[in-house]
Amino acid sequence: MRAKDTMTTDSAIAAETRAFEADVSKLLHMMVHSVYSDRDVFLRELISNAADACEKLRYEAIADPSLLGEDPQLQITITLDKDAGTLILADNGIGMTAADMGETLGTIARSGTKAFMDRLSADKNGEGQQLIGQFGVGFYSAFMVAGKVDVISRRAGESGAASWSSDGLGTYTLAPVDPAQAPARGTKVILHLLDDAKSYAERYNVERIVKAQSGHVPVPIFIEEAGSDEEARQLADGAALWTKPKSDISKEDYTDFYRSVAGQFDKPALTLHYRAEGRHEYSVLTFIPESKPFDLFDPDRSGRIKLYVRRVFITDEAEILPRYLRFVRGLVDSADLPLNMSREMIQDSPVLSAIQKGVSNRVLSELEKLADAEPERYAAIWENFGAVLKEGLYEDYARRETLLGLARFKTTTSNGEWRSLKDYVFALKENQTAIYYATGTDLERIADSPQLEGFKARGIEVLLLPDQIDNFWTSMGADYEGKPFKSVTQGAADLSLIPLAEGREPTNAAAEDVTGFIDFAKEALADYVSDVRISDRLTTSAVCLVAPDNAMDLQLEKMLASAGRAPERAKPILEVNAGHTLIGKLAQSSANEDERRDLSFLLLDEARIAEGEAPADPRAFVERLERLIAKSL
Template identity: 85%
Template sequence: MTTETFAAPETRAFEADVSKLLHMMVHSVYSDRDVFLRELISNAADACEKLRYEAISRPELLGDDAQPRITVTLDKEAGTLTVTDNGIGMSAIDMAETLGTIARSGTKAFMDRLAADKNGEGQQLIGQFGVGFYSAFMVAGKVEVVSRRAGEDEAASWASDGSGTYTIAPVDPAAAPLRGTRVTLTLLDEAKSYAELYTVERIVKAQSGHVPVPIFVEETGSEEEARQLADGAALWARSKSDISEDEYADFYRSVAGQFDKPAMTLHYRAEGRHEYSVLTFIPESKPFDLFDPDRNGRIKLYVRRVFITDEAEILPRYLRFVRGLVDSADLPLNMSREMIQESPVLSAIQKGVSNRILSELDKLSESDADRYAAIWDNFGAVLKEGLYEDYERRAQLLGLARFKTTASNGEWRSLKDYVAGLKENQTAIFYATGDDLDRIATSPQLEGFKARGIEVLLLPDQVDNFWTTMGVDYEGKPFKSVTQGSSDLSLIPLAEESADTSNAAEDVSGFIAFAKEVLADHVSDVRISDRLTTSAVCIVAPDNAMDLQLEKMLAAAGRAPEREKPVLEVNARHGLIARLDQSTASEDERRDIAFLLFDEARIAEGEAPADPRAFAQRLERLIAKTLG
């Protein structure tokens, strides 16, 4: 390319298969058509930042128009949308080099030159002009660019319908901006809504409201003056000391789409190997779609104040309730979402932001227990997913976890509190799972623990059935279900010693042997229980089997293997059990009693009798005998 000016319009083909790349850019890279306006505004802001940098050494380039400005002009009658800036502008040669090929970029060359700058000026440059620009063809049948480079008298135009060729021609300077660029899109019929004021306002505020250049919008033919949509200042780029709680709350509502207040705000800037700003919020109330299986996170990703996507997986799924944004100074602007997700820079951001949020939650739990309890009350069930999914942060998450327990009187307790109250000879952290907190608290399997003053965690969330099976421990103490295996309570004395029960095992040995034989098809064992103090019987899972609640939940979902036979535990100190061996009942009556006790244990566990019809018949026979 020579430096001669174009004396007449000249039609050229896009270089080096650019037409194919253009087709891919328009139809594949961008899934949301709204992005075209973000790209045009990004390029305009980039041009303004270039001019600011050039004007450091050549202040005359600013002339009488030193304030950068981007204006979006809408003409519904003509079906056009125009984006105008007063930035550095382009010559005809610049247009051929930057708009005629995707492989080269004016900004890339400018950034290479800027890299040697020692004063750090111009570091807010956005994007790579010449790539995202082509997204305009998603909504436009024709794109025309008219531009005049700062400090020059001549102006030029670039025009294309995106089909493979473009035209560059000189333009009467009177028809061009005094400085900068004007991009006019002739909108496709199905894209005429982009000439509507409310549509453009929505897009600009959502996607470009924080670029470092003021943005205005105006309508052709309207008597109203241009309206300012953005002031060029990003809230997250300001000092925390300059931002009020009301400003944070207003920004939270706009970025989160909610009407409550943030329960916790985290605003900081990371510097070092990677530079990025973070402004995140934890909502005061639960989002309605918190447990939607298809729900993605709600952290917006910006690159140098330009919105890129809200689908980047910046936080793990168990932090999906967090709202806000991350603004990176290192990620390239024009990169597909897939490439961004695989970027090592984003990986570093993901790790840093996740760790910082958990660290701030930990600080809050120490400094303001009531505020933290409110957050856990809303989002604890989601945070506990991390105990199952995130091995690296499991210890940190266990420290954040809070539980209702048999000793907490409805309040939240930490594992640190639990371990501080361990009984002598207690070697495990005991828990009970279920789907209802009240039902769990009255489970018969808890009786022996309560009698010994042993605290038990009450776990009503579905995720509790999974993370507790992952070999988790806290300070060397494993988690053990009260409904699984032997309870090992014999070494822990009762809080109040009961009557002598040394011969209890011998007194009921006959019935135990009889029940084992009768119930052989339904249970794996019948044994004396040290869990029970008031109830006659209960069922538990064998030592190496799946916990009863997890087995039940998986079976209901059709995902469990063949269910293991449970163990029937018998309270030898219960008056009914103690009299069974001395009973004169017939063998058939004793058989009925054994099955009724087994069904009683199943009902207490929230299950139906093993054979409902047989259960009803046995119950009728017992009533008939009682009535004589």
Template identity: 85%
Template sequence: MTTDTVTAPETRAFEADVSKLLHMMVHSVYSDRDVFLRELISNAADACEKLRYEAISNPALLGDDPQARISLTLDKEAGTLVIEDNGIGMTAADMAETLGTIARSGTKAFMDKLAADKDGEGQQLIGQFGVGFYSAFMVAGKVEVVSRRAGEADAATWSSDGLGTYTIAPADPEAAPARGTRVTLHLLDDAKTYAERYTVERIVKAQSGHVPVPIFLHEAGSADEPRQVADGIALWTRAKSDISEDDYADFYRSVAGQFDKPALTLHYRAEGRHEYSVLTFIPETKPFDLFDPDRKGRIKLYVRRVFITDEAEILPRYLRFVRGLVDSADLALNMSREMIQDSPVLSAIQKGVSNRILSELAKLAASDPERYAAIWENFGPVIKEGLYEDYERRDQLLGLARFKSTTSNGTWRSLKDYMGSLKENQTAIYYATGNDLDRIAQSPQIEGFKARGIEVLLLPDQVDSFWTTMGVDYEGKPFKSVTQGAADLSLIPLAEGSSSAAAPSEEASSFIAFAKDALADHVSDVRISDRLTSSAVCIVAAENAMDLQLEKMLASAGRAPERAKPVLEVNAGHALIAKLGQVGDDDDGRRDIAFLLLDEARIAEGDPPADPRAFAERLERLMTRALG
């Protein structure tokens, strides 16, 4: 065929191993059948954009129908779905070229043409690889395409069952579109729902509601006028001054699937080397999937206002609570719009959007601390995952972090606030981890710090036990656990009104030496503590051992080696310790007391005694002696 006019029906084979390629398209490339409608609407939108471009030099192509549109017609009785546009249209030769050859894209050729034309910059063309059309065979047993190119008199029909051949024939000019393309899908038995208004309207709004062409929906046999289901104006392309808070809130609810309001809205357009638009929201309440083990993000990716996927990793996982979208003008795609390439463009978008969200959070923290505190209350535990995972942005995240502490009276404190309250000779930022804020605040290991007015950060989230082990520091001060190693508080003076610990008596010193011997199989050391003021004993991790809370977490998950022996610290000034000399030379009694003190320290940590039965027997013997 060398002319654009087909004089008789002609059956041809696809210019590819279509039986294999179509099977791949239907069963491998696309994971969701709904995408066929997105692909066909994208093709229709491309056709309208092509016409708009060509009409710049040849306005006559628009005729008396200048307004681009896409029409969807549903016929439940016939089991058909029709997608029609009034775009550039195709000749018979165009059909053979674009629909008869899989993976040959007229749009790509058109973009190549634009690349040589400086006036063609910025055209919003979506399809690039010419395979999306064939996704129609996921839902249709037969596909018919009737088209007339703008400015031409003749029309042609392309038809195929997708099994290896297609037919091109002349079309009745009276029955063909005046301009543009009509695609009729004869739906498979298990795809009849695609002829129902609710199903189609839902898909259009979810996946193609923001293409740059209005979309109308009509049900065959209905006397009602076609109803507009998409206005062709993407919210994120409008000026921020033209968008109300209610508009943003409605859009947020539709894109996030939630019923609250956004706590923070970020809307901007990046220009320069890469151009893309961003409209993201931080929810007012925690999404139900915030702690999903897969930790997937929920940012939708669009290319030129056409939905591509909501599984692209636009943001790091610790920002997975952010909802919204990114619309790129120049992101490279591979053969399916669902599978984007790992390209420098995508990397630039990921970096740019992530940094912008963090900088906006920093601005909010400075300008409206109460609003920021509400966001941190909801999402702080997730953001802190970045302290463990994102070394590049760790300093930025430390600036965003907020903590409750022994001096904050239940309010949030920043590390900048903490640094402002450092005590003389204080060389570290002290913290305590655990599962419950109140229990951490009552930990015996904190007593000596309180006595000196040293602020201790209270860290109740599981992730706290991990990021604090990564060698993190803030303004040169390392983070140090109050339950690990020696406290080394002797150089920091006591607060006014606090008394120093008394020196141990000779009898108490003798008992401590005895306990070190008796407990040698259970602890690495028994020593006098300068971190205790009111409790008799506590346990801490050795200097180079794993922090107690982290060790406990890993052990409970079966992921830790044999637990290291802790250190038992004794408050030499405690009344109980002072009276231990009264036990005399009864080694069995002293051994019972030593083990009971160790179990007391374990219980204070929220752990059971190492041997509950032995604990009960020792306690019973001690009470018998006391009463005897």
């Protein structure tokens, strides 16, 4: 664990060496000793941190302009020293106190630490550089190129300054710094480059990296060489990309900006850039990633849209988009929100509410356009984010119709391809009045469910729903074009009016002895099932379980029960295939009453096992099976 922080004020600190938190030490070792295909990532991460520091100062200076002092122009400066083998990256942003450095540079964003290291350890494809920015550990990437890192910082408005220093081998040192040796405000990061990383002190190399990866950060970037008489050269003007006309922005510009704002190294699958005018004016530049962000299923389901007001960064915690669109990355820049409003008050602002509605509708509208114009591109987006978008079917009633139109499904007849509900309804069978679905945890297992047999025999398409959220939105009474959603494991199947597919023979009507056996089983199993009845959904299996009409779907009930959140479970219905050879033989058997009771329970356990559950009483199941085997020998 990290040593306890005993410093209370910068003036009271003395030089102190501390151990990194255990996870940080392990992470540093992994980063330094792992092989990365592109170490350039460190510069982009340090520039992003510096830009964030400048934007934080710009925001705090709204309430306290004195923080800017006599240096109102925020900027980032890179200084190269080939002789000393160093790269220095300095900003005049908000800066840090010693306590800030101990907290932020001695630990990692706690929510992502374990996930990051698990992914890093499992990296087999040289994708490590794509993980760094995603997990809030960008600063530590400096140790991929530096044997030692020094950080000197002074927080805006403070007189004292402090330094942080580490070789990345397990400890770091915090110490006070002579104010004359520290920046007037902001942070200076000094990288003592490793022998095999000295090329990062070469001007041409650094210029190439900055232009390729950080050319659109909203803070000017300058570069200079130590000991040179030349003035610092500007590499980026800090102009906000989202304020420029779309015609002036290349695809590469958008990709570069996406990577800087999203902290990812893939490309955007969809870019949305527009300016809203009218009652409220705001600019939007958002992206849908090409791959899944690591935090897609974080419990808090927070969005990642940054909010600016007239180019001043306000917060990245404003809920611009609903949670089911949390995979969207980017920003919104409002011209109407007041700069002096607190971040908490902004969340309750009617202006923000209007922005939220406008941006959410526009994102969904663009997805609709893409789905119609380029179905293959849209299918790739749905493959990554469909499980999240479906959360909106449960949470956002107002947009449910739109989301149902966007939804894509694997089905019993789609051969692994995605199908829309529009496609499904177009292919409805004669007399079919519902959209049938089956839920579960695995597509193959769902497709093999015995409850689907009667539907397959009639060529009826059934949606296969493997995501947890499917159990919830389907239970909300949703319909599409007047067709309700109906579970194949709930209530009567009502398939008798839908003709069998060509070449399929109808099941023979139940013989009297089969009816008699069903009546006996119904009495024997009365404590475990609500009914035993002849099934019109089974064609090859002997039995299956279904939920009563007014009860919860079997899969939803099972999932809630496993989480300890379900009410008392309803007794299921045992359906019997009257035309199955086994059922016929059981009905005609000369077995005595005890043996018939054993056989009834074995049928129930067979149905439970087919549902992925254990027999209700495993010991009794074994004893019945042993008695049956002994009799057959």
